[in-house]
Amino acid sequence: MTNATVTEGRNDHWLVARRDAQTGIESLRAHFSGHAYDPHDHDDMLIGYTEQGVQRFQCHRSLHTSVPGRAILIEPGALHDGHAPEPGGFTYAMLYLPQPWVECAARRLNIAGLGGVVPAFGQTLVDDPRLT
Template sequence: MGAGAIRDVEAWRPRVPGITEVLHAHFTEHAYPVHTHTTWDLMLLDDGAVDFALDRRRHDATDASRVVLLPPGVPHDGRTVHPRGFRKRVLYLSTDVLPDRLAGKAVAGPILGDVALRRRVHRLHAALRDEDDAFEAQSRLAFVRERLLVHLDAHRVRPPGREGDRLAARLRELLDARVSDGLTLDEATALLHAHPTHLIRSFSRTYGLPPHTYLTGLRIDRARRLLLAGRRPVDVATAVGFYDQAHLNRHFKRHLGVTPLTFTRHART
């Protein structure tokens, strides 16, 4: 690997069960030696091209609309193809997300031409940028997992039936009761005895928005009332369930176009 081969690398461990690491990287000259992982590697190629071997069979990833899935325990390498290198975003998924018994299907076809899957993975990466929105990231991971299991012939998607409205109403009651404390997707599915994606689909179909968006809206409404009552933004943030004032500011401005402080300054008393 030559000087300046690594242009940019960012890696972190999110607070989302099942994702052991997130890696964003730009390589201009690089060749990975043959190696294995204990995780599944789910890669988006954002620019450039990569040549890699998986279980001694070579593949070319040159299309940014595709997704690469490398299974655990299977030897693979990777290298740049042309001078501009490549940009990639990778999620390392534990075998709690995808069991290693499905590795054979991934070895047979590691490059997935699935626009919907790519969109889901992209949105998951965006959610992982904000460590304070774990409920959204958990929800998006559930849909990525579902799509991958379909590709690995291990799952069939079942659209919500009549029971979906009742399930959605029960989840709404939970969210209404836990605005400040919040709710993880695992807690919701355990309490309601429902499959994660089925639960989210049922709620979205019934109420027109996903549960994490509904919860954020409840928190913004409660924050507005407290701000108008004279509470300071820094106190309001934690009172309504946001991680801190910066977390409140981001969502408040996205909803209302102004920060909480500007909102209170222009409020009528």
């Protein structure tokens, strides 16, 4: 497991990132105030949740607002940004699941017809305590 901590020279922006060398799964826990990040995408599937504050972001040409306990689901290639619309910012945690790992895990489930399926989520935000 590799670790990284970045504060960007600000006390209202911080992040802690870890990567599992065996699976390639990365975890990120971060806090941002105001502007968090510009539009970007990932090759991985993202599954996370808002821990504290209000997180607002564009994804799939829609504006999403996540609050504590709400799960965030973003598929590979989905362009998204992020900002904190309220004072105090937001804290969130995210898992970055590499597509090869997801494909291997899906094959282990042995579900007929699953081969060749493009990873996608039905919703970007989900209120599911078991998932968060």
